[in-house]
Amino acid sequence: MRIDFPMEEKVREIFTNLKMSVSVPPQAREFFHITVTPPQGGPILDVIRPTNQTPFYILGMGIGIHQYHQDSLRRMDTALRKEFVDSIKYYLLEMGVDVAFLPPNQDIPQLIHVSKLVFMDGLTPNVLLDVYYTVRNAGTYVIMRFVDEFGATLGRVADTKYI
């Protein structure tokens, strides 16, 4: 996908100026969709504008829950598991992000998606950066909670998936 819209080009620049790597996921179908990663690797964020009529960007991070962590959750006592999952939810709400535990209404999440919208109108680099920090930290929090509770998994702890 070629990006030849001035606003989108600016958004991309805001991240590349910070030496982050920006790429377009091959499966993207939206009007604008980039993934942003810190230079040394780490959390992968999606920046999406669904259609050219959408007046906002969605900054989102999907944390795929590792099979090992899902199994650990399954082995937990029901009440304790609910407490653990709910405590993550509440903290994420305090962090000011939208939260989706997927699949919905299940005890064991396979994917936790955190996101935040930012309107294009009057957008400044620092406002975008604020939203970036909020979403990235919320996603990092989810990863840390699982690692702290059940230990690190071999290989990748979490995987950002496309939604």
Added chain:
Amino acid sequence: MDTVSIFKALGLNVTEAKSSEYLHLTVSPPQGGPTLDVVKPERDSKFYVLGMAISVHQFHQQQLRSLKEEDRRRFLSKLRYALLKMGVDMAFTPPNEEIPQVIFVSRVVYEESQRLTIYFTPCIR
């Protein structure tokens, strides 16, 4: 207003640190207290990094060491979660060790506050 004046206007002490960066200021309140580093890495960098390094006192390192492993983990985790909520970058050094010697918190801010051009307005109106 240039960077130095901003902090001076707030009555803060500003000194230029010797370093390889294009600009590296240390900023602290006149009555003493937290020292912040303000860094512009290169001349054409469009951002500043505001950072603060907290070295954990030897006494506190010992206290951490004397805690039960579980309690120590819980203490450090709580600290990490709170820092995440505060919207900063953080680094515990040495990494992957039980007892941190230095905790570094930082935040990047853009120099320009100009709005991104809006070429598109129809559906906002």
